[in-house]
Amino acid sequence: xxxxxxxxxxxxxxxxxxxxxxxxxxxxxxxxxxxxxxxxxxxxxxxxxxxxxxxxxxxxxxxxxxxxxxxxxxxxxxxxxxxxxxxxxxxxxxxxxxxxxxxxxxxxxxxxxxxxxxxxxxxxxxxxxxxxxxxxxxxxxxxxxxxxxxxxxxxxxxxxxxxxxxxxxxxxxxxxxxxxxxxxxxxxxxxxxxxxxxxxxxxxxxxxxxxxxxxxxxxxxxxxxxxxxxxxxxxxxxxxxxxxxxxxxxxxxxxxxxxxxxxxxxxxxxxxxxxxxxxxxxxxxxxxxxxxxxxxxxxxxxxxxxxxxxxxxxxxxxxxxxxxxxxxxxxxxxxxxxxxxxxxxxxxxxxxxxxxxxxxxxxxxxxxxxxxxxxxxxxxxxxxxxxxxxxxxxxxxxxxxxxxxxxxxxxxxxxxxxxxxxxxxxxxxxxxxxxxxxxxxxxxxxxxxxxxxxxxxxxxxxxxxxxxxxxxxxxxxxxxxxxxxxxxxxxxxxxxxxxxxxxxxxxxxxxxxxxxxxxxxxxxxxx
Amino acid sequence: xxxxxxxxxxxxxxxxxxxxxxxxxxxxxxxxxxxxxxxxxxxxxxxxxxxxxxxxxxxxxxxxxxxxxxxxxxxxxxxxxxxxxxxxxxxxxxxxxxxxxxxxxxxxxxxxxxxxxxxxxxxxxxxxxxxxxxxxxxxxxxxxxxxxxxxxxxxxxxxxxxxxxxxxxxxxxxxxxxxxxxxxxx
Numbered sequence: 001x002x003x004x005x006x007x008x009x010x011x012x013x014x015x016x017x018x019x020x021x022x023x024x025x026x027x028x029x030x031x032x033x034x035x036x037x038x039x040x041x042x043x044x045x046x047x048x049x050x051x052x053x054x055x056x057x058x059x060x061x062x063x064x065x066x067x068x069x070x071x072x073x074x075x076x077x078x079x080x081x082x083x084x085x086x087x088x089x090x091x092x093x094x095x096x097x098x099x100x101x102x103x104x105x106x107x108x109x110x111x112x113x114x115x116x117x118x119x120x121x122x123x124x125x126x127x128x129x130x131x132x133x134x135x136x137x138x139x140x141x142x143x144x145x146x147x148x149x150x151x152x153x154x155x156x157x158x159x160x161x162x163x164x165x166x167x168x169x170x171x172x173x174x175x176x177x178x179x180x181x182x183x184x185x186x187x188x189x190x191x192x193x194x195x196x197x198x199x200x201x202x203x204x205x206x207x208x209x210x211x212x213x214x215x216x217x218x219x220x221x222x223x224x225x226x227x228x229x230x231x232x233x234x235x236x237x238x239x240x241x242x243x244x245x246x247x248x249x250x251x252x253x254x255x256x257x258x259x260x261x262x263x264x265x266x267x268x269x270x271x272x273x274x275x276x277x278x279x280x281x282x283x284x285x286x287x288x289x290x291x292x293x294x295x296x297x298x299x300x301x302x303x304x305x306x307x308x309x310x311x312x313x314x315x316x317x318x319x320x321x322x323x324x325x326x327x328x329x330x331x332x333x334x335x336x337x338x339x340x341x342x343x344x345x346x347x348x349x350x351x352x353x354x355x356x357x358x359x360x361x362x363x364x365x366x367x368x369x370x371x372x373x374x375x376x377x378x379x380x381x382x383x384x385x386x387x388x389x390x391x392x393x394x395x396x397x398x399x400x401x402x403x404x405x406x407x408x409x410x411x412x413x414x415x416x417x418x419x420x421x422x423x424x425x426x427x428x429x430x431x432x433x434x435x436x437x438x439x440x441x442x443x444x445x446x447x448x449x450x451x452x453x454x455x456x457x458x459x460x461x462x463x464x465x466x467x468x469x470x471x472x473x474x475x476x477x478x479x480x481x482x483x484x485x486x487x488x489x490x491x492x493x494x495x496x497x498x499x500x501x502x503x504x505x506x507x508x509x510x511x512x513x514x515x516x517x518x519x520x521x522x523x524x525x526x527x
Numbered sequence: 528x529x530x531x532x533x534x535x536x537x538x539x540x541x542x543x544x545x546x547x548x549x550x551x552x553x554x555x556x557x558x559x560x561x562x563x564x565x566x567x568x569x570x571x572x573x574x575x576x577x578x579x580x581x582x583x584x585x586x587x588x589x590x591x592x593x594x595x596x597x598x599x600x601x602x603x604x605x606x607x608x609x610x611x612x613x614x615x616x617x618x619x620x621x622x623x624x625x626x627x628x629x630x631x632x633x634x635x636x637x638x639x640x641x642x643x644x645x646x647x648x649x650x651x652x653x654x655x656x657x658x659x660x661x662x663x664x665x666x667x668x669x670x671x672x673x674x675x676x677x678x679x680x681x682x683x684x685x686x687x688x689x690x691x692x693x694x695x696x697x698x699x700x701x702x703x704x705x706x707x708x709x710x711x712x713x
Contacts, residue, residue, distance in 0.1 A: 109532050177539045185532035215543050219550025234554060237637050238596065238694030245557050249550060312643060 015517055024119070027111035028517060029096045034414075035118050036093025037407070041483070043085030043125065044400075048476050050078040055438075055472035057455050058465050071455035072140035073132065079143025083261065084168045085125050087395065090403045091264040092117075092175045095203045097414065099179060101508035101515065102197045104188025104524045109181040117174035124167035131157035142453060144254070147235035147246040151227045158228065162221045169214045176207035176214075183207075188507070190526035194285060197506050201288050202267030205295045209256045209263075212299075217253040220246065244309050251302035259298045262362075262394065263291055265402030266333060269355045271506070272409050273337050276352035277344025278503035283336040290329035290336075297326050307378045316375045323373040327366065334363055349501075350424030354405035357397055357432050365393030368443065383453075386446025392439045396475075397432075404431070404482065411489055412496030416514030419489040427485060430478035437471025573650045579677050584615035587676065592690040593622060599695045600627050601634060601662075606669070615678045622655065622670045622691065626662035634660045635696045636670075641688040648680040649687065656691060 016022045016031065026032060053074050057065050066074070096114065100107055108114050131138040136155035139145065150158060183204045187196070196204075223234040223246075233239025235246045266287075274281040281287070303311060303319040311319075337359050346352070368390040372378050381387060404427075412418050441464035446452075450461045457465065496513040507526070511519045528536075589612050591605035602625040612618050626632050636656040640646040651657075655670035662668060676687060 109528065110536070173543055177536065177543075180539055181532050181535045184535045185529060211539055211542055212546055215546035216550040216553075219547050223551070223554075237692065238635055238696050240637070242557070245554065248557060249553050252550075252553065310643065 025115070027107070027115050029100050029108045029111070029114065030414075030515065030517065032108075032114050032118050033093045033095075033097030036089045036096060039118070039121060040086050040088075040090035040093060040403075041486075043081050043089070045479070045483070046129070047078050047081035047086055048479060050074045050081070051472060052476050054078060055469040058457070059469040060466070061457055061459055061462050063456060066455070068455045069137060069140060072142075072453075073138040075453055076139045076142055076145075077128070077132070080128065080139075081125070082395075083143065083257075084165075085121075087261045087399045087403070088172060089121060091203075091206070091261070091399075092172075094199075094264065094268070094403070094406055094410075095175075095179055098410065098508060099182060099200055099203060100186070101511065101519055102200050102506055103183065103186065103191050104507050104520045104526065105182060105186035106518060106521045108178050109186055110178045113174050114178050117171045117178065120167050121171050124164040124171065127160050127167070128164040131160045134160070144250060145224075146250070147224060147227070147243050151224050151235055154228070159225065162225050165221045166218055169218045172210050172214050176210040179203050179207040180211070188520065188523040188526055194288065195526075197267075198270040198281070198284070198287055199264065199267035202263045202265075202291055205291050206260050206263045209260050209295055209298065213253040213256045213260075216249065217257075220249045220253065223249075244306075247306045247309060248303070251305045252299075254305065255302040256295070256298040258394075259294055261399045263295070265358065265362075265399050266291060268402045268406045268409075269337065269358050270340075272351045272355040272405055273340050273359075275409070275501050275503040275505070276349060276355075277341045277346050279340055279344040281336070282339035282342075283332070286332055287336055290332045293329045294326055297322060297329075301326065304373055304378075307375050308382045320373055320375045324370065327370055330366055334359060334366075349408075350419070350421060350428055351405045351409035353425065353428045353432075354401045354408065357428070358401045358405065361397035361401070361435070362394055365390055365395075365398055368393065381446065383451055384446040385442040385450045385452055388452050389439050389442035389446055392442070396439065397435050401431070401435075407486065409501075410508075411486070412500045413508060413511075413513050413515055415490050416496055417489050417493035418496050418500075419485055419493065423481065423485050423488075427478055427481045430481065431475060434471050434475030434478055438468050438475055439471075441465075441468045441471075573652065576650065579615065579650060579675055580617065581615045581678065584613040584678055586611060586613050587680070587684070588612075588686045589618070589620075589676065590686060590688045591620065591622070592688060594690065594692040596692050596694045599634070599693055601625060601632070601693060601695075602627055602667075603636075603691075603693045612676065614676045614680055617652065617673060617675045619671060619673045622672070623667065624660065624662065624670060624693070625667035626664060629664045631661065631663055631697075632695060633697045634662070634693050636660070636691040636693045639690045639692070641690065642684060645676075645680060645684050645687045648677045649689070650675045650677060659696065 016028065017025065023031065023035060026035075053066060054071065057063075057071055096108065099105075128138075134155075134157045136157060138157055139150070139155065139161045141149040141154060141158075145161075183196070183200055223232070226232040227234050227236055227241070233241040235241045235243050237243065270281055270287060301319055301323045303315060304323045307316055307319070348356070368386065372381055372387065372390055408419060408424055445457075445461045445464045445468075448461065450457050498511070498513050499509045500513060501509075507520075507524060508515070510524065589610045591608055591610075593603045593605055595601065595603055602623070604623055606621045606623055610618065610620060622636075624634070638654070638656045640649055651672065651674045653671060653673040655672060660668065660670065672689075674689075680687070
């Protein structure tokens with residue numbers, strides 16, 4: 001009898017429950033991290049399929065495959081799904097897996113809220129995607145949903161879009177609160193703030209940004225809801241409102257959002273570069289200060305997204321200089337990464353390849369960002385493919401490469417098996433070539449004047465668009481290889497050691513591989 | 528959960544509704560900012576101010592533009608497209624409107640001033656844009672505006688454009704809504 005009780009007790013505390021209930025009811029940070037990562041992968045593939053529709057339509061000038069109305073729905077959903085369904089949940093998943101292990105905590109501080117913040121996400125995206133089958137079609141006003149396009153002229157499904165954004169926002173806010181409470185209160189003794197791994201620092205800052213701006217986004221969509229259904233006139237000029245006000249509120253959220261999607265990448269890349277250079281990271285504290293200053297500056301640059309609305313000269317100058325100022329801390333980070341690699345004994349395993357590509361290609365995206373920050377030049381570039389090229393350079397080989405790098409780097413710790421290095425390298429090179437073939441030509445057609453968001457274009461842009469589409473399909477197909485590699489690694493493979501990588505440092509590498517279901521139930525000793 | 532964690536949690540939970548409220552606070556802040564700086568071409572009603580009237584004004588051209596918002600079927604045009612005026616003097620101008628439809632309609636005109644840094648120097652005593660216009664089928668009207676451009680208008684501005692867009696607000700039930708921020712001026 002007592003043995004049975006003992007057994008039950010063991011089940012409850014030392015291993016996961018069985019079957020579907022394990023995933024539905026789990027409060028374990030590793031399980032929830034896994035759920036987030038798989039969810040974001042699914043969204044990445046759905047959003048990617050939409051990108052393929054877009055690029056297929058743009059393969060040749062003229063209308064080929066889809067109706068213009070459907071094209072508009074595709075660009076809108078592609079943006080929303082990749083940002084809110086792909087990149088953000090992937091980073092939250094990584095935070096769930098890694099933050100407690102990196103600071104020597106047994107779990108996240110608020111495990112039940114953690115479960116809730118994940119499980120409302122599938123509903124948000126179910127609602128958003130179901131709008132594709134509604135009368136009038138899915139939202140078609142672009143991911144920035146500028147009023148009055150998203151209010152007066154929106155399809156009826158806009159209300160579903162608004163509720164799905166509310167749910168996504170609630171999920172992000174809960175996730176961020178969890179991260180902050182965990183980091184501030186559950187560090188193992190000896191892990192001072194300035195001793196935290198950079199990924200933890202990057203997420204602490206990201207979480208504060210999320211808590212500050214996601215409610216503002218919720219406010220913006222609430223105002224839309226009231227304009228549409230309750231007769232208010234926040235953005236309606238006929239009633240004394242102002243559509244430009246929408247843009248101010250949106251970008252007050254939108255610009256910090258941009259850094260929400262890149263700061264965790266900075267953390268990841270710092271860890272990978274230091275591991276594979278077999279050196280300590282160069283300039284740890286300057287990295288922390290750089291991230292902090294980027295985060296603070298992100299609140300005072302929003303209007304650089306709207307230089308052409310007719311702002312007074314003084315405001316344009318202010319936002320131009322403030323934007324350019326961000327290049328300073330970002331430059332500090334890039335130089336620190338290079339200095340870390342300098343005279344290191346570097347090996348190029350797949351995570352390091354992705355991290356190096358990140359540094360180079362993110363910097364290219366940063367430079368085109370500087371070009372866009374110049375007010376008179378921006379009047380020319382605004383709403384062209386140059387902007388599309390810019391933000392895809394910082395988001396695809398920026399944020400997404402860092403997520404892939406993180407998966408290759410930590411997956412041996414997660415499931416105990418090494419991934420197939422040859423396939424990993426193949427995946428890297430296909431992605432690297434694909435991403436550049438897709439987005440580099442978009443700089444040229446953008447500078448030549450091709451506007452974004454149209455399903456058709458003038459003949460002189462035909463050649464580069466064709467090249468871009470070929471690249472996009474190469475990139476798209478190679479992500480199926482990524483899926484295959486991940487599944488293969490989860491199923492089996494060479495057993496990983498506890499440290500996994502020769503140069504790996506940090507608490508997460510001191511636990512067994514695969515990481516046991518519960519780690520650091522007693523805090524580790526850190527000097 | 529340890530008490531420190533509870534404290535952090537409480538602070539963050541307070542921050543969330545505060546930031547939500549801040550999003551809404553941006554709406555009046557935006558109006559105040561536009562009013563103080565006079566940007567965005569927003570013009571508010573002002574009192575008669577004798578100090579603004581004087582003889583040493585300079586000549587400028589005051590141009591009127593009228594626009595119909597998308598499906599607005601009314602005829603709407605200035606009686607005179609350009610007026611040669613002098614700063615520091617009150618002038619009256621009129622706009623002609625006609626409801627060309629066979630139903631009763633309510634309209635609201637929304638003004639805008641270009642260049643935007645002239646807006647702060649344009650003082651309107653009276654303007655049809657401060658009210659709604661209700662016209663019967665086929666009815667026409669002459670709408671007045673009485674204004675002054677102050678002497679402090681920047682030297683480089685020789686041409687001020689006052690533009691009105693007329694909106695169909697028949698379907699808006701509440702008058703208060705349409706008046707939102709039109710009479711917040713001094």
